[in-house]
Amino acid sequence: MHPIFSSRLRFALYLGGWFTLAPLLAGLLVLLRPRPFADAIAFAGPLTLFYASACLSAWWVCRAHPLGGPKPVHTLLTVFSAAVQASAVWVAAGAVWGAILAAGLGVDPGRATRLQDLIPLALAGVPLYLLSVMAHYIILTFESARAAERRVFESQVTAREAELRALRAQLNPHFLFNSLNSISALAAPDPEAARRMCQLLGDFLRHSLSLGGRERVTLGEELALADRYLAIEQVRFGARLGVDKRADDGALSCLVPPLLLQPLVENAVKHGVADRVEGGTIRIEAHRRGDALVVEVENPRDPDAPPRRGQGLGLENVRARLDALDRRQTRVDVDRSPDRFRVTLTLPAREGEEGRDGH
């Protein structure tokens, strides 16, 4: 919809501007050739209204050639040629309207005199159109600023939602139930191991809560949390769960959104270990590549396993959070082969401001 019509205020201002122009134009005509003011208004009024509607076309010109575009000269030429064309149409309309009025009122001042009346139209046409172009550019700029604001707001909401989902996923009840069952199993034959498991579980929950409450955490902290999680799962799965973790020092001090890796590690355990008779080894690798931090989580998979419901939810979540962080500088790559599944996260390597690595 045309922006002038999309707001009552804009429409009123636009129309008001043109309505003040009509008497001015009429006055000018009276000055040029004395006549009753009413006659001058009868000529100038409808013509002003006509031009007011013609000048609305400036919007399409402005939209096709946004300010700050790659070809400013081209834009300038287009705007001018539009102005010239519009005012030519206006002058032509003036000629026709003058003839109609002359015929209707029965007082024809003569063809030459009527043509004189068109001079103010020819002079004012181009500047008026340019004024309209300016007004439209202002509206466009205003609207795009508002749209940008809305986008920022929306992406903030998305980020918040992703965080909430991450936290909810974090407290995966089945993980808790199975862990409690393992503790129950260990309690009689190996009380020491049961206590150790209680500690691990407590540690894991405490850390996931404290990391989850923060804006950014270091990859080192994130990996330490994964260690605790895997240690608990190792009690459940025994020798079936293998872990191969490698991270260079530069990567460990990089900042990431909290609990970013957790859904990936959980998925890796589920598909790489729980769904396989012989279990498997989960590989986690993190390194710096120039200005980027690259984190890989890989697990083997059973080629015959049916696609499980809920698969991809964790991955969706990671993708949404990285998108919210920075759509252009982050990537999530999924490499899926029949017997292997790998997720690679790439994000800008930023270190903690207080220089966490110095501690």
Add this chain to the structure above:
Amino acid sequence: MATEPRPLRAVIVDDEGPARDLLREYLSGEPGITVVAECANGFEAVKRIGELSPDLVFLDVQMPKLDGFEVLELIEPGPAVVFVTAYDEYALKAFEVHAVDYLLKPFGRERLAEALARVRARRAGASTSAMAPGPGGGSAPQTPAISPGQIAAAARRPGQFVERLLVKEGSQVHVIPADRLDYLEAQDDYVAIHSGGKSHLKVGTLADISAGLDPDRFVRIHRSYVLNVERIGKLELYAKDSRMAILADGRQLPVSRAGYTRLRELLK
């Protein structure tokens, strides 16, 4: 009531070591029950249950290869089944397939004792009712008969299609993913499942076995054939009102008139 003369023979199926240990420990304290096997995955479970025909199976749901419901689909009806899982969302399905009880991890001794009482009650009820009709053997069905197809249907979520077919041949279990199916062929009391040049026989009717397959991919082209439409090379008119589907590998299957209508409907 007197205790049973013969102890109940139980099999534990769970892929997690600690979970098996716990059940074994609890059961060792219960009179009148012996654990005859522990299985760490579905394949093993199908094999051992087939060999041992136990009275009772403790069955985990989420396991590698075959899940608990798939195990149930492949074993002979007979053993009482108690599901043991951390997931409460399968409870309804479990009772649809006549599970005796559903234990949620973590559970205590009392809850297990309750489950055992239910197992015994059901066995008692079954043996008295089995007295009348006929020669009630050791493997007399204790519950109303339920077909493997019904179990498979119960295990599926609404709106979800069968992703793989399971066939047990002797003690071997074959898993055939739906996307590798070529066609199904009715053969008396069996259905031949053709996949990648091999075929496996499964007891059941064509309608039963093809029931849960994705109807956008599998079409009943004939009284005796259900075809994966992705395998069709071309269709040839063979006689009036009868056509042949030529598969990509050259095999020819008859297409009935009704089958052709269904096929055309789908390929539109």
